[in-house]
Amino acid sequence: MFIAFAGLPSSGKSSTARALGRIMEAETLLEPEESDWPLLVQERAVMGAFTALTWFRTVRVPKLFRAEDKRTQGGSVIVDSYYDVLIGDYLGKPAFNWLMPTNDPYFDAASAMVREDWNRLPKADVLVFLYLDEDTWMDFMKKRDRDFDRSAQLESHFEMQELMLQASRRAATEHHTKLLVIEQRSGSPEDTALRVRDRLEEFA
Template sequence: MLIAFAGLPSSGKSSTAKALGRLIHAEVHLEPEESAWPELVKERATVGAFTALTWFRTVRVPQLFKADDYRKRGGISVIDSYYDVLVDCYLGDVAFEWLISKRDPYFAAAQSMARTDWLTLPKADILVFLRLDEKVWREFMSRRDRDFDRTAELCKYFEMQAIMEEACRKAAKEHGTRLINVDQESATPEITARRVADVMGMVL
């Protein structure tokens, strides 16, 4: 089984994925922390948004394939980011202008890559969307205190959540993925993971 997380930046995807992995004894794949990002990501204004986006993709997509392979061998995999499967649904939306502008000369290439990923990347059996209200989100953002979040001014784009949730619904419909929505609270990752596991107990 392959379980993936989706939600706003700073919604607790990685922390909850780790806690869930411990709880259900699953293999866990995580996006690297900001401290492990190369300079090209931190200098995206200089090297270009597409260069930064493709670096993240070279990290996440192999993790997705490894998780898929473990699933095929009978294991349970948890992955903290389903971004590359979902991004086709919202790339180019004004709320995601910070990712890559439609005016960027590489935007068409990014859009084509996103469409191909939506169609061909391994699909999750269960997709967990962490939904949270704006107050809790800002609290989580402040707690994470990531330089990139401040530089990209992500706090201005809470409306991303509704668009991302709709992308998850589309994935559930078109890919046959089970969608679980969890209202995120100011709780420990272990508590949130337990809530996720309780819901998944109906299908595991």
């Protein structure tokens, strides 16, 4: 089984995926932490949004193919980010202007790339969307305390969540992926992972 996570930045995807991997004894593939990001991402205002976007894609997409291979072999694998599959549904919308504005010289190239990714990248069996209220999200953002979140002023873009959820629902329909929407709370990642595990058992 190939399980992927989606949701707002700082919604707890990586920590919940890691905890779920321990519970299920499944391989877990995680995004690099901010401390491991190269200069081209840390200085995206200078290097350009497309450069940063494609670096993240280069890091994340192999994990999707690794997950697909693991599934083919009959194993279970968890990926903490389904971003590259879903972004084709919302890139260019006002809430994501911080990611890449439509007047960026590379916007058309990025749009073409993410449309192909929507169709061609490996698809999860189950997509877990961590849904949270704005107060909980702000609390999570403060705890993570990431420089990138502040520089991009993410706290001003809570409306991203509904667009990402819409993308997840569309992916569930078009890609035949089961969608679990899990209410994220201020508890431990283990608590959330146990609730995900219980919902997954409905598909067993």
